[in-house]
Amino acid sequence: xxxxxxxxxxxxxxxxxxxxxxxxxxxxxxxxxxxxxxxxxxxxxxxxxxxxxxxxxxxxxxxxxxxxxxxxxxxxxxx
Amino acid sequence: xxxxxxxxxxxxxxxxxxxxxxxxxxxxxxxxxxxxxxxxxxxxxxxxxxxxxxxxxxxxxxxxxxxxxxxxxxxxxxx
Numbered sequence: 001x002x003x004x005x006x007x008x009x010x011x012x013x014x015x016x017x018x019x020x021x022x023x024x025x026x027x028x029x030x031x032x033x034x035x036x037x038x039x040x041x042x043x044x045x046x047x048x049x050x051x052x053x054x055x056x057x058x059x060x061x062x063x064x065x066x067x068x069x070x071x072x073x074x075x076x077x078x079x
Numbered sequence: 080x081x082x083x084x085x086x087x088x089x090x091x092x093x094x095x096x097x098x099x100x101x102x103x104x105x106x107x108x109x110x111x112x113x114x115x116x117x118x119x120x121x122x123x124x125x126x127x128x129x130x131x132x133x134x135x136x137x138x139x140x141x142x143x144x145x146x147x148x149x150x151x152x153x154x155x156x157x158x
Contacts, residue, residue, distance in 0.1 A: 001114070007121050022122070022139065031135050033127025035080070040121040042086050043101070048112025056110050060101065 001046045004053055007070040008062045009040035040067070080125045083132055086149040087141045088119035119146070 010016045018039040026034045043061050047053060053071050062069040089095045097118040105113045122140050126132060132150050141148040 001112075003115075009121065009123070019122075023124075025139055026135065029135075029138055031131050031139075033080075033131075034135070035125045036082075037122065037124040040123070042088065042119040042121045043098075043116065044088070044119070045098075045102075045116040046114045052110050052112075056105065056108075056113070059108055060104055060110075 001048060002050055003044065003046050003074045004050055005072040006043040006045075006053070006057055006061055007040065007072070008043065008057075008067050009038055009069075011066055011068050014066045080127060081129055082153045083124055083126050083129055084151040085122040085124075085132070085136055085140055086119065086151070087122065087136075087146050088117055088148075090145055090147050093145045 010019075016038050019037040022039065023034060023037040026032075026037075041062075050071075050073055057069045057071065058064055089098075095117050098116040101118065102113060102116040105111075105116075120141075129150075129152055136148045136150065137143055
């Protein structure tokens, strides 16, 4: 049963308050030089049939209005 | 300025209620055959110095008590 990984990110131009909060917090902890911080979700799952994964993302895992997703299969990138 | 990606996952054995909710929801949407669903966070950022990234994860990005993290630099895996 192949394992799949889905990387879900806020779309370009969509406000990312978590990312902004991290970007502001890092200098306060002494870490300089970080920019364009974006925070998304990571979904990993075992699948019988990876062909369903795109529909799973559209309908449940991601919000296609505000998020982009990228699907990776174990050792290979399909989309 | 290199871009880095951090994959943050609940540690093995740590309860993942989001993953369980997704695993239960998928069959209800007609998607069978998914198991061991785990949901974590994805952090992507530009960095002047990637040497700081491990400490950033330990101190801000992840909770090392309950989460594992994996650092990837653009086109190469460092940890």
